[in-house]
Every structure is written in C-alpha cells, then in structure tokens.
Amino acid sequence: MNLIKNTKDIGGRDRLPCFFNTIVRYLCLCLFLSLLSLSINLFVKDSLAQAIQDTMIDERIVTGTGIIVNENVALARNKAISQAFLKAIEGFLIQRLGSQGMADNFQLLDEEILSTTKEDIQDYQIISEFSTDRYVKVLMKVRVNKAILEKKLEKMKFSEIDTIQIYVLFLVSEKKEGSSAIYWWGDPANQTSLTQTELFLSQAFENTGFRVINRSFFSPQESCDESMLHLTLTNEAAVKWGKLLSAQIVIVGEANIYGRSEASVFFKAIKVIDGTVVAQAYRGRTLESNITDDDQSAIELAISSWANDMISHIIETAQPTQEALNQIIITIKGLRSLREFLNFKEFLKTNFSEIKSVLERRLEKDSAKVSVEVKGDSKGLAEKILNYPHRLFSFEINELSEQGFTLVIG
Numbered sequence: 284m285n286l287i288k289n290t291k292d293i294g295g296r297d298r299l300p301c302f303f304n305t306i307v308r309y310l311c312l313c314l315f316l317s318l319l320s321l322s323i324n325l326f327v328k329d330s331l332a333q334a335i336q337d338t339m340i341d342e343r344i345v346t347g348t349g350i351i352v353n354e355n356v357a358l359a360r361n362k363a364i365s366q367a368f369l370k371a372i373e374g375f376l377i378q379r380l381g382s383q384g385m386a387d388n389f390q391l392l393d394e395e396i397l398s399t400t401k402e403d404i405q406d407y408q409i410i411s412e413f414s415t416d417r418y419v420k421v422l423m424k425v426r427v428n429k430a431i432l433e434k435k436l437e438k439m440k441f442s443e444i445d446t447i448q449i450y451v452l453f454l455v456s457e458k459k460e461g462s463s464a465i466y467w468w469g470d471p472a473n474q475t476s477l478t479q480t481e482l483f484l485s486q487a488f489e490n491t492g493f494r495v496i497n498r499s500f501f502s503p504q505e506s507c508d509e510s511m512l513h514l515t516l517t518n519e520a521a522v523k524w525g526k527l528l529s530a531q532i533v534i535v536g537e538a539n540i541y542g543r544s545e546a547s548v549f550f551k552a553i554k555v556i557d558g559t560v561v562a563q564a565y566r567g568r569t570l571e572s573n574i575t576d577d578d579q580s581a582i583e584l585a586i587s588s589w590a591n592d593m594i595s596h597i598i599e600t601a602q603p604t605q606e607a608l609n610q611i612i613i614t615i616k617g618l619r620s621l622r623e624f625l626n627f628k629e630f631l632k633t634n635f636s637e638i639k640s641v642l643e644r645r646l647e648k649d650s651a652k653v654s655v656e657v658k659g660d661s662k663g664l665a666e667k668i669l670n671y672p673h674r675l676f677s678f679e680i681n682e683l684s685e686q687g688f689t690l691v692i693g
Contacts, residue, residue: 341427342497344410344477344485345370349419359419360412368400368407371425374489375432388439396435403431410482422482449601450640451488452496452530454521455480455550456514456537464537467498468524469512474499480538480548483583487590491598496528518558525555526632529640532561532601538582544570546582548589552597556639561600562593608639608656611664614682615651617692623676624651630675631655635667661687 347370349362376392377385385392396403405426412421456466457478467475477485485495507527510520516535525533536550551563566589568581579587613631618624624646631641637658645652657664665680665688677693 341371341375341429342499343371343374343425343427343489344482345374345423345425346486347421347423351414351416351418356414356419359414360421363412363419363421364407364409364423365400367421367423367425368404369397371427372397372400372403372432375427375429378492378494379432379436391439395439396432403428403435410477424477449492449532449598450494450496450530450642451532451534452498452525452528453481453484454516454524454533454535455484455548457481458537458539460541464514466514468516469514471498471507471512478538479540479580479582480586483586484534484590487586488594491590491594493532493594496530498528518553518560521553522555522558525553529632529642530555531640532597536563538586540582543580546580546585548582548585550589550593552593554601562596564589564593566592608658609660611655611657611661612644612687613653613655614687614689615653615692616649616689617678618649618651619692623692626675628653631668634671635664637664637667655687661685 345367347363347365347367349359349364349366351359376396380388405428407426408424410422410424412419414420454466454468455478456464457480458464465475465478467473488495507523510517511523513520516524518535521533521535525531531554533553533555534550535553536548538546538548540546545568547565547567549563549565552561553559554561566585568584568588570581570584615624615627628641628643631638631653635657639656639658642654643651644654655664662683665683668690669680679691679693680688681691682689
C-alpha cells in the first residue's frame with residue numbers, strides 16, 4: 284500500500300481548515316479581551332462612582348424628640364426622626380450660607396427646603412433611642428445629599444457665599460471599664476462606627492459652627508507612617524493626620540467611662556498649621572446612683588463641660604489663620620481614574636507650602652472640583668503649578684480668574 288500522500292492533489296483541502304481554525308481562535312481571543320476590558324472598565328467606574336457618591340454626602344450626628352400623644356409611640360418616634368432630619372438640613376445650610384445668609388433668606392429657605400427635608404436625606408441610621416411616658420428621643424447618623432441641596436440653592440439663585448469654616452478632626456480614644464481602649468487611627472482602613480466620645484464631641488462642635496471631618500473618607504490608598512498608628516499620639520503625629528485629612532484643628536486625647544455614672548476626659552486642641560496647642564483641659568463627672576433614662580450620662584456631661592470652656596478659645600485662636608487665607612476653586616478635567624485624582628490632590632498638598640487644605644467639592648466620572656485654601660491669590664498659585672519642574676502628568680491651565688482656574692489634563 285502506498286502510504287505517501289500526494290500533497291499537490293489534496294494540499295488545498297488540508298490548509299483551509301488550518302487557516303480557518305486560526306481565524307476562529309483570533310476572533311475568540313479578541314472577544315475575550317473585549318469582555319475583560321469591559322469588565323475592568325465597569326469595575327473602575329463603579330468604584331469611582333461610589334467614591335463620588337461618598338464625597339457628595341454630608342454626614343451629621345443629630346438628635347430628635349417626638350411628644351407622645353394619645354399613647355401613640357410610633358407616631359412620636361416618626362416625629363423624632365423628622366426633627367432629626369430637619370436639624371441635619373439646618374446644620375448644612377448654616378455652614379453653607381452662614382448665619383447671616385440664613386437670616387436674610389429664612390422665609391425662602393423654609394418654603395423651598397426646610398418644609399420638605401425628607402427628599403434631601405440620602406439615608407440614616409438610628410444609633411440609640413429611648414422613650415418615657417411623655418416623649419421619644421433618638422440619636423441618629425443622618426447623611427444629607429449635598430448634590431440635591433446644591434441644585435435647589437442654585438435654582439433659588441444663591442451664589443457661593445464665602446464663610447469662615449473651621450475643619451476639625453477627632454483623634455480621641457475611648458476606654459470603658461474592663462475593656463481595651465478603642466481608637467480608629469490604629470487601623471484607619473477599617474471603617475469602625477463612631478464611639479460615644481466622638482458622637483458627643485461632634486454634636487458639641489457642630490452646634491457651634493465647626494465642620495467635623497468624616498474620618499470614613501480616609502482612603503486605603505492614602506499613606507501614613509508608623510508614628511500615626513499609636514494609641515498615644517505625639518503632637519507631630521496628630522498634625523500629620525490633620526494635614527492628611529485637611530483639618531485646621533485636631534482634638535487629641537482620651538475618655539475613660541465607668542458605666543453611666545462616672546467618666547473623665549482629657550483633650551487638647553492642636554492647630555495644624557503650626558502645631559501649637561491652643562487649648563487643653565481635664566474634666567470629670569460623677570453622678571448620683573438614682574439617674575433616669577432621660578438624664579445625661581457622665582461622659583456626655585464631661586464632654587459638654589470641656590466643650591463649653593474650650594471651644595470659644597479654639598475659635599478665637601483659629602480665626603486669624605482662617606482670615607489670612609484665600610479660598611479658590613480648582614476644576615480638574617480629563618481625569619481617568621480615582622487614583623489619578625488622589626495623586627493630584629497629594630501633589631498639591633505636598634509640593635506647595637502656601638496651600639493649607641484641599642477639600643473635594645464635586646467629583647464626576649472624568650472631572651473634579653476642589654476647594655483650596657491658600658496664602659496668596661489664584662494667579663500666583665496657577666503659575667507655580669504650571670511651572671513646577673516635576674509634574675505628575677501633562678496638563679494646561681485656562682479659565683483663570685480671581686475665584687480659581689481650570690486644569691485640563693492632556
């Protein structure tokens with residue numbers, strides 16, 4: 284039997300399937316790469332969208348009280364929640380417009396915003412609640428949707444109103460009898476809930492016009508050194524945290540709680556700009572054993588006593604620093620990822636000593652708007668950024684004005 288095939292007779296039929304299989308494999312590979320690219324793109328967009336959503340939310344700790352009528356506890360609870368919503372919205376508007384802006388436009392704000400607060404709330408969490416024969420009281424974490432409120436204010440023809448805001452960061456530990464101390468900065472990437480100490484401090488400072496920095500905005504991609512992770516922080520380490528999260532004041536210290544009846548606190552306030560201690564004090568409270576549910580706890584009273592004595596002094600010492608700074612808006616266009624935005628934010632904070640804080644105001648899929656507090660004017664900062672020798676990426680600056688400028692990534 285002749286086992287040698289004549290390639291001239293059947294070669295065309297042998298090569299065609301081989302070529303066809305190669306094309307099929309190539310098309311399958313292209314399809315797989317396309318699907319992989321689409322999946323990665325969707326994942327990045329979802330991550331960026333979540334980060335955008337987080338920065339467009341204003342989180343506040345508020346209380347609400349509802350009077351019980353005809354033994355209807357459920358209705359009283361709903362009234363307490365509604366009152367907490369109203370307090371959260373009012374707090375946002377006061378910080379956004381200032382006390383004078385609220386007073387000058389109070390009727391319009393009441394008609395357009397304060398009368399319909401529920402639609403401006405992103406979500407909420409009831410942290411604690413109790414009821415008596417007369418009322419229901421709730422302590423809530425309320426997240427205000429800044430995007431919706433800004434649209435309403437824009438529709439009402441409100442322009443950006445420059446207000447002096449002091450941004451404060453809490454670095455306070457809490458130790459309960461028989462337990463270890465709790466402190467969030469030991470593992471900053473782990474999103475732990477707020478302690479009682481942080482809750483009561485937040486209320487005290489927000490009620491006097493401070494802007495409390497939400498520590499949950501700390502990104503795992505941000506960097507911090509070993510000295511910033513210790514339970515007991517040095518002033519230098521506390522200042523590093525303040526700079527990282529764009530605070531003007533950091534409150535450092537500890538709270539010790541012995542049930543509801545006894546507590547003590549020691550806090551000090553540090554100015555981030557120069558590391559000076561502007562206020563510090565110890566406060567303790569011991570209550571009688573016959574306290575009831577509607578009485579304040581010892582830790583709440585200790586913190587309230589500290590805040591009543593110290594906050595006015597903190598405002599007095601921090602105010603000149605605020606007045607010496609100018610606030611400008613930088614719009615960044617052409618962003619390709621959240622990482623690119625974080626790198627640019629760090630670039631501004633690290634390389635330009637005249638910049639004192641960089642805060643996100645708006646994030647979109649390919650652009651961002653940041654508020655920068657700077658010693659100097661918009662033109663001077665734009666020139667320095669444009670002429671900086673070691674750029675992260677190629678960009679140009681346009682739309683320069685006294686209020687700020689636009690940076691377009693090439």
